[in-house]
Amino acid sequence: MAPYNSSVSASRSERPLVLSRPEHPVSRSNIDSNAIKVLYRLHHGGFKSYLVGGAVRDLMLGRRPKDFDASTNARPQQIRRLFRNSRIIGRRFRLAHVYFHDGIVEVSTFRRDPDPQSQGNGQSDLLITDDNVFGSPKEDAYRRDFTINALFYDISDFSVIDWVGGVEDLHLKKIRTIGDAEVRFQEDPVRMLRACELAGRLDFDIEETAQVAIRTHRREVEKAAPARLTEEICELLRSGSSNPILQWMIRLGLLEVFLPEAYLVMSAGEHGAGEFERIPTVIDEMVESGREISDAAVFGSLLLPSVLLRRRDVEAVNQRPIRRAALRELTGEVLAPFVSRFALSRQRTEQLHQAIWAFHRFADRWKSAGDRIRFAGYPGFDDALTLLEIMVGATGEGEAKLDLWRKIQEKRPEQAPRAKVSRPRRRRRRRR
Secondary structure: OOOOOOOOOOOOOOOOEEEOHHHOOOOHHHOOHHHHHHHHHHHHOOOOEEEEOHHHHHHHOOOOOOOOEEEEOOOHHHHHHHOOOEEEEOOOOOEEEEEEOOEEEEEEEOEOOOOHHHOOOOOOOOOOOOOOOEOOHHHHHHOOOEHHHOEEEEOOOOEEEEOOOHHHHHHHOEEOEOOOHHHHHHHOOHHHHHHHHHHHHHOOEEOHHHHHHHHHHHHHHHHOOHHHHHHHHHHHHOOOOHHHHHHHHHHOOOHHHHOHHHHHHHOHHHHOOHHHHHHHHHHHHHHHOOOOOOHHHHHHHHHHHHHHHHHHHHHHHHOOOOOHHHHHHHHHHHHHHHHHHOOOOHHHHHHHHHHHHHHHHOOOOOOOHHHHHHHOOOOOHHHHHHHHHHHHHHHOOOHHHHHHHHHHHHHOOOOOOOOOOOOOOOOOOOOO
């Protein structure tokens, strides 16, 4: 962690810990210029204006934040009037997006915990479905998930404000919930995933009471919206720290519930396919090298091992290579539960099918080099090549095949004709 004045200890009293500019490492030079513009316009408009959340946490740790979010006492419509380049979004949590030519700054209004009676879930259900009850900075800090995510940077005097002991927990490298961990995880089950994500990415420990709460309430994650869980998967695997994150989820019994496909990958050794266990590590290495990995390749890296294991079993029983139609059917059967559980869009689903089907075709017998080059124009080819690279990195096998298809990719015309995607026909159900 970057140095701060350790003689000042965080308190959990009625008054916050306030670190003046000389007492912390956060500098405006390390804050996104668009975020600075938003913070100053809010401040000059007469509103409180804070940089909040993960950005302050990362800057305190000497890391480069991925996003820069602001929070203010201005209401969403007031923010909209102040920024002509903004739009109000969200239903469960209304906030403003301020648009710039090179990015977006998210601006939220200070919230407080909503009245449980207004949630409409029944007295025994703590899940929050409406989070638009505005409050004070202190109330906003206390309603956030973890102490290290509840630090504020005040643009008016460049101080860091800590209501909940986040500075101390940064120093201790501790992931601690704000308030009762069992309640916080039931209010929003995605917080359990984020606890593991923070611990894995920052190399922090999760406080013991939070660990117990995750083990107890891990099935609550099934209540989260599929769209939120889908984005969590993408962020997790593109974090560059997916392996330690997944290890935390296994340790707390969460992965088998949240993402059984990844659980199979991580426990592949128990199924006689231990080489697949390296898939997250290979993806982390690719991300760290600056590679961008598409959604289809991210999802495919989790699902392909199951497809390959099923294919191996079928071919072992039949003592011959699987037929193309049967392989399509087998692939569809493996992908269907994942697509349904996470309610993937039609576009994402089609791209996933294309990527895995193109991966299968790498093993085909091709009549000519020209046929291979034409195949390189297939919509799923690039994603399939990424999957092949991941599998080669994980298993150590297939390097020659990867080199061959990379060379073919280089020979592909810039505007290669796209091959028509053939989809398996749906069987009509017989009327009974």
